[in-house]
Amino acid sequence: MKDLFKEAVRSLAAHSVRTILSGLGILFGVAAVIGILSIGEGARREQEALIAQLGILNVQIKSAELPEDKEERQEILRRTSGLSSRDIRDLRALLPDLVSAGGLRELEPNTVFPRPKDKKGLRYLGVEPGHLAASPFSMVSGRPLRQVDEERRARVVLLGEGAARRLFGRELAIGKWLRLNNTWLKVVGIVRTGMGGRTELDGISIEDRSGDVMLPLSTSLMVQPTELGKADLDEIQLQFAQTEEIPAKVTVIARFLERRHREQPVYELVVPLSLIAQSEAQQAIFNLVMGLIAGISLLVGGIGIMNIMLASVMERTKEIAIRLAVGASPKDIHRLFVMEACLISLLGGVLGIFAGFVVSWVVAMFTGWATSVSLQAVALATVVSTLEGLFFGYLPARRAAQLQPAMAVRI
Amino acid sequence: MAVIEAKGLQRRYGGAGGVLALAGADLTVEAGQFVALVGTSGSGKSTLLQLLGCLDRPDGGELLIDGLEVSKLTDEQLAHVRNRRIGFVFQSFHLLPRLRADQNVALPLRYGGVPEKKRLERARELLGKVGLADRIHHLPSELSGGQSQRVAVARALAADPPLLLADEPTGNLDSRSGKDILALFQELHAEGRTIVMVTHDPTVAAIADRRIHMEDGHIVRES
Numbered sequence: 222m223k224d225l226f227k228e229a230v231r232s233l234a235a236h237s238v239r240t241i242l243s244g245l246g247i248l249f250g251v252a253a254v255i256g257i258l259s260i261g262e263g264a265r266r267e268q269e270a271l272i273a274q275l276g277i278l279n280v281q282i283k284s285a286e287l288p289e290d291k292e293e294r295q296e297i298l299r300r301t302s303g304l305s306s307r308d309i310r311d312l313r314a315l316l317p318d319l320v321s322a323g324g325l326r327e328l329e330p331n332t333v334f335p336r337p338k339d340k341k342g343l344r345y346l347g348v349e350p351g352h353l354a355a356s357p358f359s360m361v362s363g364r365p366l367r368q369v370d371e372e373r374r375a376r377v378v379l380l381g382e383g384a385a386r387r388l389f390g391r392e393l394a395i396g397k398w399l400r401l402n403n404t405w406l407k408v409v410g411i412v413r414t415g416m417g418g419r420t421e422l423d424g425i426s427i428e429d430r431s432g433d434v435m436l437p438l439s440t441s442l443m444v445q446p447t448e449l450g451k452a453d454l455d456e457i458q459l460q461f462a463q464t465e466e467i468p469a470k471v472t473v474i475a476r477f478l479e480r481r482h483r484e485q486p487v488y489e490l491v492v493p494l495s496l497i498a499q500s501e502a503q504q505a506i507f508n509l510v511m512g513l514i515a516g517i518s519l520l521v522g523g524i525g526i527m528n529i530m531l532a533s534v535m536e537r538t539k540e541i542a543i544r545l546a547v548g549a550s551p552k553d554i555h556r557l558f559v560m561e562a563c564l565i566s567l568l569g570g571v572l573g574i575f576a577g578f579v580v581s582w583v584v585a586m587f588t589g590w591a592t593s594v595s596l597q598a599v600a601l602a603t604v605v606s607t608l609e610g611l612f613f614g615y616l617p618a619r620r621a622a623q624l625q626p627a628m629a630v631r632i
Numbered sequence: 633m634a635v636i637e638a639k640g641l642q643r644r645y646g647g648a649g650g651v652l653a654l655a656g657a658d659l660t661v662e663a664g665q666f667v668a669l670v671g672t673s674g675s676g677k678s679t680l681l682q683l684l685g686c687l688d689r690p691d692g693g694e695l696l697i698d699g700l701e702v703s704k705l706t707d708e709q710l711a712h713v714r715n716r717r718i719g720f721v722f723q724s725f726h727l728l729p730r731l732r733a734d735q736n737v738a739l740p741l742r743y744g745g746v747p748e749k750k751r752l753e754r755a756r757e758l759l760g761k762v763g764l765a766d767r768i769h770h771l772p773s774e775l776s777g778g779q780s781q782r783v784a785v786a787r788a789l790a791a792d793p794p795l796l797l798a799d800e801p802t803g804n805l806d807s808r809s810g811k812d813i814l815a816l817f818q819e820l821h822a823e824g825r826t827i828v829m830v831t832h833d834p835t836v837a838a839i840a841d842r843r844i845h846m847e848d849g850h851i852v853r854e855s
Contacts, residue, residue, distance in 0.1 A: 224742055235730055543726045546687060547740040547787065548715020550708045626714070627688040 229560040232537075240565055243529040246522020247569030247609060248576055251602045253515035255577020257508050258598035260584055263591035264504050268497050274414075275493035277464060278320070279355050280471060282308070282457040282478065285489050294450075301482040303452025308481060309351070312459065315477055316470060320462050323351025324438060324454035328445045334400040337387045342432035345401060347441025353379075355460035356430070363395045363410030366437055374439040378406040383431030385411050399434070404444045406436055452487065467494050519605070522569060523613040530562050530617035537621075538628060545626035555622040562614020563607055570606025574599055635698055635795050635826045636661040636684060642692035643679050653679040655849035656693065661828060663794070666821040668837040669830045671846035677830045678799060680846070684828060685720050685797045686713050698794045715744050719788025721798040725780040727772040727787075733759060734768045737786045744791055751790075758786040762816060778809025785816055796820065798829040802836060814839060 233240045275281070284304050287294045309322050328345040337343055350368050358365075366379050378399055385394040385408075394408045414430040436444070447453055459474070461467055471492050478488060534541070541554055581592035636659060643654040654676045661667050669677040682688040683695060686702055689710075695703050698717050702710065714720075719740075727736045734755040741751035759768050762782040772780055781801060788796055798817070802810035818839055821827055829840065837843050843855045 224748065231730055539726070540728060543728060544739070544743075545711065546685075546714065546720055546722075546726070548711055548743040548791070550711035550743070552708060553711075553743060625688070626686075627682050 225556055225560050228557055229564050233561055233564055236533075239529065240568065243525050244522070244565045244569030244572065246518050246525045247566050247606050248522070248573040250515050250518030250520075250522050251570045251573025251606055252576035252580050253511050253518060254602055254605065255574055255594060255598050256580040256584065257511045257515065258601070259577065259581035259592045259594040260511075260590055261504065261508065262593040262595050262598070263581075263585070264500065266593060267591050268500070272493065272497070274357060275491070275496075276355060276357055276460065277493055277497070278461050278467070279493060280459045280461070280467065280474065281491040281493075282459075282474070283489050283491060284452045284455045285487055287487070297485045297487060298450055301485045301487055303482070303487045304455070304457055305453035308454075308478070309349075309457055311481070312457070312474065312477065315473065316459070318462065318466075320460040321351045321354040322457065322459045323349030323353065323355070325349070325352045325456040325458065326438065326441060326447070326453065327455050328401070328441055330401040330445060332400070332402055333388075335388055337384075338390070339387055343384055343387060343434060344430075344432055345434045345441075346436070347438040347444075348435045349438045352456070352458045353435065355458045358412040358414060358430075361411040361413050363408070365410055365412075366435065370437045371439050374443060375437055376404060376406045376440060377409045377436065379410045379412060379435040380408055381431045381433040381435075382411060382413050384434045387432070388434075401434075401436075401444045404440070406440070464494055467492065471495070519609060523566070523609045526562055526565050526610065527613040527616060529565070530558060530614055531620065533561075534558065534617050534621040534624075538624060541621055541624050542626055542628035545624065551622035554624070555618045558618035558621045559611060559614040562617065563610030566606045566610030566613070567603070570602055573606070574602050577602070633663050633699070634660050634696070635663050635665075636828070637696040638680075638684070638693065639695075640693035641680065641683055641690045641695060643676075643683060643688065644691045652849055654683070654690075657846075657849075657851050659844065659851065661826060663826050664821075664824045665842060666817070666827045666840045667829070667842045667844060668840035669828065669844050669846060670832060670834075670837050672832065674848075675846040676849040677846045679849075681797055681799055681828065681830045684795075685718050686710050687720070711743075715740055716791055717793050717795060719791070719793045719796045721781070721784050721788050721796070721801045723800040723803040725772070725777075725784045725804070727780055727783055729772050732769050732771055733764065733775065733783045736772065736783055737790055739787060740790045754790060755786070758789055759783070761789075762786045776809070777805050778812055781805060781809070781813050782816065785813070785820075789820075794826060796825050796827045798827065800830055800832070802831070802833070810836075 282304060287297060304324070306324060309324055313319060313322055326347045328347060330345055348366065350366055350371055353366055361382060366377065369375065370377055380388070380394055388394065388399060389397055394411060397408050399406050399408060461470060471490070475490060478490070482488065544554060578594055581594055584590060585592040638657055638659045641654055641657045642652065645651050645653050657680055669680060671677045683690050684697070686697065690703050693703070694701065697713060700713065702713055705713065728739065731739070734752050737755035737758055738751040741754060756768055759765060762785055764779060764782055764786070767775060767779060772783070775783065801817070802813050805813060814836060817827060817829065831837055844851055845853050845855065
């Protein structure tokens with residue numbers, strides 16, 4: 222085996238350029254395979270993250286930015302005042318099997334005390350328990366906001382971990398007081414968000430909610446009343462029990478909102494489930510194209526190797542006859558050529574794995590898709606290229622092994 | 633004991649209607665004999681040598697090499713016979729150009745399953761014997777014709793086979809180198825090796841114990 226390996230390497234090294242060129246097809250094929258698998262893997266992780274962040278069972282209705290133009294804006298505002306608690310009430314009536322529903326509004330308090338070390342990423346939100354329930358938070362300590370807090374306009378606040386750190390540093394935040402404008406609020410709980418600092422996944426912007434400062438919606442109206450010409454709510458979040466019912470319900474919701482807001486573009490409907498379906502469809506097209514490239518490259522690459530090996534057998538008739546004459550058996554000759562074919566193909570495979578890393582990196586750069594080259598992908602590529610060598614090396618090797626030692630005398 | 637026993641050996645080229653290159657040759661060579669096969673080109677002497685060397689199969693007749701009937705063996709078995717029982721020296725040396733002298737000499741041992749270190753040791757020993765101790769690591773392209781042929785002889789001796797065959801070993805050499813090679817064969821003969829050599833040169837044939845003359849595929853006489 223060692224002898225065979227050395228002999229194969231020696232004869233391939235004698236034609237190094239030819240060897241590399243004949244491995245090129247395999248290189249492209251393997252690179253494409255690695256690309257597909259790494260992008261697929263990246264997409265899978267992204268989706269997991271997306272689900273963790275937005276919630277696969279949720280549907281969000283967000284207030285849209287109103288147009289800059291003053292007249293256009295007034296035209297819209299004459300017909301609708303945007304998302305409001307009335308929408309939630311009516312949606313609940315329309316969809317009795319909702320698990321939860323609630324609104325959220327963002328505040329911009331003029332003064333905050335204690336003063337945060339870094340304002341970036343901090344958001345001040347009035348949230349209803351129904352909204353909070355559907356958000357992928359986990360309690361770190363304390364308690365969440367409750368319905369009673371909402372009803373009594375309790376002066377309590379829930380902090381994201383990042384917000385707690387920025388407002389109270391290393392001190393324990395629970396039980397401390399926070400002043401927004403003229404209202405003092407007691408910190409009752411700390412939450413952790415689904416994922417770390419990522420703000421964009423698959424082109425979908427996702428708020429980093431670690432910096433959220435959340436108080437009951439009713440309390441938030443005391444802190445800062447709704448501005449004139451602004452919607453009551455910035456977001457409504459609905460949660461369903463099962464994914465299967467979402468597509469049908471989304472149609473109902475869309476129709477309801479259209480009627481309610483008189484077809485004015487004051488909201489957008491975000492359905493994580495269909496975002497995922499959409500990105501899956503994109504992936505499928507990409508996979509199909511890359512799969513075709515991979516398949517064709519591997520096939521053409523294999524045939525290329527076979528072709529080179531056949532030429533090599535012709536060219537090396539003398540060598541083969543000499544080996545046979547000194548006692549190499551047809552099996553030995555067969556093995557030598559199969560080994561050479563495998564080495565070419567494996568070389569192409571290894572270079573292809575590197576090219577695959579580059580491909581997935583470039584794809585990640587240009588599309589913003591996350592990519593991840595897995596060990597399984599590398600193993601698969603290695604196995605595929607070895608098998609390819611075995612398969613396409615067989616015919617040339619058989620031809621070489623069929624040569625007769627008597628050729629040696631005549632040459 | 634007979635190293636070669638051939639009875640009615642036939643070889644036909646180009647199918648049933650083809651040329652009968654060897655038309656029933658009977659030949660017995662005892663151990664230790666030096667036999668020259670002589671004849672004009674086309675007389676069948678090279679064909680006979682190929683059959684004796686198990687490079688080719690007879691179409692008819694029997695052939696025993698070192699007591700083993702070889703005409704009915706499979707390709708794999710025949711390879712084994714070539715490897716262990718026969719050393720072949722060709723007219724144009726037939727060294728593998730990318731192997732060093734010692735690696736060329738060790739080639740039969742590689743197919744005989746001898747480990748690399750051991751076979752290179754043996755190769756060095758044999759190269760010393762043929763007077764090339766200082767050319768062990770040279771490539772064939774760095775050797776003269778005479779030196780190349782001596783490497784080829786060392787290769788033929790590598791597996792210490794009972795039978796040594798040579799096809800016009802001096803044919804591609806200048807007369808001086810040719811004489812050296814013949815002297816080497818004489819030396820091997822003196823050691824008791826069995827040698828069959830094809831030649832058309834009477835002076836070469838003169839050093840053999842027996843001269844087998846061939847014409848038109850027949851053994852016509854012996855001198």
